[in-house]
Amino acid sequence: MKPLQIMVCIKQVPDPEGPADAFKIDSEAKKVIPIGIPPVINPFDENALEAAFHIKDTYGAKVTAMSMGEKLAQPVLRKALAAGADELILIVDHYFKELDSYSTAYVLSKAIRKIGAYDLILTGRQAGDWDFGVTGLLIAEMLQIPSINLAKKIEIRDDEIWVEKLTRDGYELVKAPIPTLITVSSEVGELRYISIRALQSVSAKPITVYRADDLDLDIKRLRARQILNLSAFQGQRECRFIEGDSHQQKGENLALKLREDRVI
Amino acid sequence: MEFRKQDNGRILVLVEREGQEIVPITFELLQAGKQLTDQIGGILCSAILGNGMDHHSKEISHYADEVYFLDHPLLANFNPEFYTSALNQLCQSLNPITILMGHTLNNQNIAPKLAYIIGVEVITDCIQLTNEAETGHLLCSKPVYGAKFIATFKLEKKPYLVTLRPKAWEPITPRATKSKVIPFTPVLEEAWVKVECTKKIREESISLNKADAIVSAGRGVKDAEGLNRLRGLINILGTNFSRVELGASRPLVDAHLVPSSRQVGLTGEKVAPELYIAIGISGSSQHVTGILGAKKIVAINSNPKAPIFQVADYGIIGNFEEVVPALIKKLEELQ
Numbered sequence: 001m002k003p004l005q006i007m008v009c010i011k012q013v014p015d016p017e018g019p020a021d022a023f024k025i026d027s028e029a030k031k032v033i034p035i036g037i038p039p040v041i042n043p044f045d046e047n048a049l050e051a052a053f054h055i056k057d058t059y060g061a062k063v064t065a066m067s068m069g070e071k072l073a074q075p076v077l078r079k080a081l082a083a084g085a086d087e088l089i090l091i092v093d094h095y096f097k098e099l100d101s102y103s104t105a106y107v108l109s110k111a112i113r114k115i116g117a118y119d120l121i122l123t124g125r126q127a128g129d130w131d132f133g134v135t136g137l138l139i140a141e142m143l144q145i146p147s148i149n150l151a152k153k154i155e156i157r158d159d160e161i162w163v164e165k166l167t168r169d170g171y172e173l174v175k176a177p178i179p180t181l182i183t184v185s186s187e188v189g190e191l192r193y194i195s196i197r198a199l200q201s202v203s204a205k206p207i208t209v210y211r212a213d214d215l216d217l218d219i220k221r222l223r224a225r226q227i228l229n230l231s232a233f234q235g236q237r238e239c240r241f242i243e244g245d246s247h248q249q250k251g252e253n254l255a256l257k258l259r260e261d262r263v264i
Numbered sequence: 265m266e267f268r269k270q271d272n273g274r275i276l277v278l279v280e281r282e283g284q285e286i287v288p289i290t291f292e293l294l295q296a297g298k299q300l301t302d303q304i305g306g307i308l309c310s311a312i313l314g315n316g317m318d319h320h321s322k323e324i325s326h327y328a329d330e331v332y333f334l335d336h337p338l339l340a341n342f343n344p345e346f347y348t349s350a351l352n353q354l355c356q357s358l359n360p361i362t363i364l365m366g367h368t369l370n371n372q373n374i375a376p377k378l379a380y381i382i383g384v385e386v387i388t389d390c391i392q393l394t395n396e397a398e399t400g401h402l403l404c405s406k407p408v409y410g411a412k413f414i415a416t417f418k419l420e421k422k423p424y425l426v427t428l429r430p431k432a433w434e435p436i437t438p439r440a441t442k443s444k445v446i447p448f449t450p451v452l453e454e455a456w457v458k459v460e461c462t463k464k465i466r467e468e469s470i471s472l473n474k475a476d477a478i479v480s481a482g483r484g485v486k487d488a489e490g491l492n493r494l495r496g497l498i499n500i501l502g503t504n505f506s507r508v509e510l511g512a513s514r515p516l517v518d519a520h521l522v523p524s525s526r527q528v529g530l531t532g533e534k535v536a537p538e539l540y541i542a543i544g545i546s547g548s549s550q551h552v553t554g555i556l557g558a559k560k561i562v563a564i565n566s567n568p569k570a571p572i573f574q575v576a577d578y579g580i581i582g583n584f585e586e587v588v589p590a591l592i593k594k595l596e597e598l599q
Binding site: 016101102126129137147173189190229236239242247250264 | 282344368369370372373375376377379380381385386387388389403405406408410411412413414416418458459460461462463464465466468470501504505514517518523524525530531538539548549550552553556560561562563571573574575576577579580581582583586587588589590591593594595598
């Protein structure tokens with residue numbers, strides 16, 4: 001069996017784990033401005049990378065990571081190479097500014113067609129910025145290949161893809177032909193540890209860059225995400241801290257307070 | 265008003281079921297649909313997909329103007345290809361202005377596929393909907409950036425397709441009258457299936473969203489031993505609440521300490537219990553977005569700076585291993 005060709009779509013996003021005060025809203029431009037936090041690979045896409053590397057470790061595979069955007073931070077995305085990707089493709093052009101999900105899937109599907117042979121396409125379940133969770137499945141529709149949503153485990157047996165697909169009360173074991181697109185759930189595990197040395201070792205590795213002209217794109221079909229309004233989420237409550245001389249006493253006082261307030 | 269009943273303005277709600285049971289999100293969707301039809305006029309419709317589930321259609325007929333029953337052997341169990349195609353066929357026939365679905369795992373699978381086939385955009389995980397006054401376009405608000413912000417998007421091309429977050433709308437109340445049930449038989453072929461389900465594995469079937477009290481564990485609870493310490497709290501709360509469940513934040517689920525059906529948050533369940541006790545949960549926005557509907561939130565965490573305290577009604581800064589046993593003991597005394 002020749003090595004599997006795996007494509008992993010990764011998105012660059014402001015670190016969603018960053019503290020809330022590291023994000024400001026430009027309500028005029030309807031944009032979120034991250035302050036003092038670097039961009040990261042979307043954590044959900046890191047799950048997809050880990051799933052790809054797990055397959056590579058087990059069966060052997062060539063893993064190609066690809067990312068699309070108006071501007072991309074190479075040092076951030078090189079992390080994919082350091083973690084085990086064989087190739088990194090950046091799809092960059094000013095036309096790709098804040099594209100909506102449909103346009104994003106359109107550009108990525110065109111890039112995947114250009115690259116050609118693939119057995120498996122992996123994406124995260126959603127992106128940590130807009131949290132839509134539709135791009136991966138749209139890519140599959142555009143490429144007219146089967147898709148599986150929310151994989152918690154992926155195996156390859158006899159040229160078939162076997163996936164544990166997350167359901168509300170457990171999972172389904174499904175099998176699909178090659179090629180198939182799979183969106184990956186966090187249950188596959190976090191991206192493996194990457195040492196500084198590994199990061200340094202890929203700092204000069206060549207990266208392939210595609211521009212809009214390199215892809216068979218109809219630029220008129222690209223649309224930016226239309227945001228009408230953007231505001232802070234109001235979920236704050238007034239927290240009453242329960243005091244006490246010891247942790248035990250705090251626990252007891254909590255019980256008393258909950259009873260007093262008729263919560264219980 | 266641009267839209268009237270006679271404009272054939274149908275709001276289509278997808279009934280959500282699990283096995284033989286219609287699940288609560290259905291009634292929240294119907295309420296959202298009713299608000300839209302109240303605003304612009306129109307017919308509130310619901311679609312139920314299945315095989316021989318006549319009693320469900322009758323139940324739903326107390327809530328909607330029209331009930332479409334898509335009955336087919338291939339719809340007996342959820343399958344993304346068949347469900348998408350069946351819904352598409354109904355939409356071609358009904359021409360609805362809006363399609364509402366719950367933001368459930370199944371619909372996260374079919375919503376983008378349906379959007380693609382119909383040729384429209386989909387906005388997922390919405391918590392607010394309103395029709396723009398002059399145009400009737402649908403304005404949809406949803407939490408973004410892991411629920412740090414709310415963004416409003418505008419859908420201009422019909423049908424407006426959205427998935428709605430559970431617990432964001434109150435359930436609809438039934439009417440005395442019943443509407444008619446209209447059978448609709450889609451054309452489906454077995455050969456369409458490319459992804460074959462070989463086995464269903466049920467790990468644990470719980471409905472966190474039906475619990476009226478939830479004791480939830482996070483990274484600070486660390487391990488199985490830590491989880492065991494919470495059992496007593498769940499038990500004693502059972503004397504005050506009708507259904508108490510263990511919940512968890514994502515780290516414990518990813519560590520396989522707790523099954524994913526108990527995960528609360530952005531990629532887990534959205535819950536709205538009377539009482540939510542967060543133990544050892546730091547309170548990332550991804551977790552907090554799942555508990556905003558809770559009536560009272562208690563947070564126990566050793567880190568005074570944990571963001572969970574910003575959304576809590578009661579807080580204890582302390583080690584849960586010492587706090588929880590004392591809390592249990594006092595609760596027992598108060599019985």
